[in-house]
Amino acid sequence: MPKVSVIIPTYNRNRFLRRAIESVLQQRYADFELIVVDDASSEPVQDIVRCFDDPRIRLIRHETNKGEAEARNTGILNASGEYIAFLDDDDEWLADKLALQVEKLETCPPKVGGIYTGYIVIDFSSGRELFTRIPFRKGDIYRDLLRRNVIAAPSTVLLRRVCFETAGLFDGSVYYGVDHDLFLRIAKHFHYDYLDVPLVKYHIHNGRMSDNPDIVVKGLNALSRRYARERGFLLNRTIMSDGYLDAGISYLAMNQRRKAGLMFLKSIRMNPFEWLSYYHLGISLIGDRHLHQLKRAKKRMLKRFSALP
Incomplete structure (x- = not known):
């Protein structure tokens, strides 16, 4: 049984998906499974997954489009790892991301439900790095999360499975900010810690939900x-x-x-x-x-x- 389950939800983004998968397979930490959830794409996602020929990758397909929250929930419900990480299909990880997070989380008390990292914001069209965000809140951050999403991108987090058993899954009724809502619900029961280094590349481009x-x-x-x-x-x-x-x-x-x-x-x-x-x-x-x-x-x-x- 793998220690970490990595979940990539995707919908009609084959132009990004290959790079996201590659960034997971290039991790220095190798004890993981990768679950790609195809939310009823019209593009042939299976062709992208098949070209990697890696037994750690599983593809699950929705027959109808269910949205971001349900795609992530499908991954969680099919995950076997003690820890769960998310990677958006248009983001990518640096090679030390999982290794450093697992090492950190295993030294934390059970009250700490997850570790998040810094990230680099990149303009996809030019490849130019726009700015870097470094975490600055840890422990009981529920009030901080009420003010704003200090964790930011879901691609930065590694969470204990027990967080979902306690706080529940993603809530699709939120439409936008579904990750912020989950982070808040987890923060009612658990603390967070962070790594003050950027370990995720977060890409800005047309076609994001925030547009x-x-x-x-x-x-x-x-x-x-x-x-x-x-x-x-x-x-x-x-x-x-x-x-x-x-x-x-x-x-x-x-x-x-x-x-x-x-x-x-x-x-x-x-x-x-x-x-x-x-x-x-x-x-x-x-x-x-x-x-x-x-x-x-x-x-x-x-x-x-x-x-x-």
């Missing part, structure tokens, strides 16, 4: 309803405001001005001090061109008044 404002808004609303009564959630209002602002900007880019305006209003209600929300609300109401005309008129007026004796 779909409808899904983002559903996720924000679901998290808000679920945790609104938690003490400390009000401290999360700035993060919620940023989420609605980002969704509004996405709607603007899609020329859906009414939806954009509603998002900017929600952003303002969450955080009245974010000037970008007001700025973009103006764009949604009167259009970008007219807003620039008003700004130029204001500059001319201020220049005229500054010249008065």
Whole structure:
């Protein structure tokens, strides 16, 4: 029985999947199984898996698309490892990732449910490294997670199986932020620790779920309803405001001005001090061109008044 079960959910991303699988097979730590869950892709995922010819890889296919949460849950329910790790199909691991996490987790008390790592954010189209995130919260981080997802990408975590037995599986009703919701539920029962080195490459590209404002808004609303009564959630209002602002900007880019305006209003209600929300609300109401005309008129007026004796 392998020590670690690695789960890669995938849906129509063969252009990324091969690289993700390679990064698992190149791990310095070798006592793992790799479960690839094909969430009813129209692309031939089995061709990608078959080319590796590695007995540690298993492919499980959904006959209908069930979504991110259920794809991960299928992997968990079919996993045999004591520890469970996730890798999104568009991310990749550095070679020491599993070895360092297993070594760390096995020295931690049972109260520590998981280890997460730093990660490098990369622009997929150019290959350029944009920035690096290093963890800074450990122990009882439930209140920190109420403020924002300090763990961030699920590709960074290694969790004990008992975490799922205690806190449950991923909840598909959350739509977006499903990993954040799970991390919160686990944090009610377990502590987290971290490795303060980047061991994951997190790729930014078009086609990510976070680029779909409808899904983002559903996720924000679901998290808000679920945790609104938690003490400390009000401290999360700035993060919620940023989420609605980002969704509004996405709607603007899609020329859906009414939806954009509603998002900017929600952003303002969450955080009245974010000037970008007001700025973009103006764009949604009167259009970008007219807003620039008003700004130029204001500059001319201020220049005229500054010249008065």
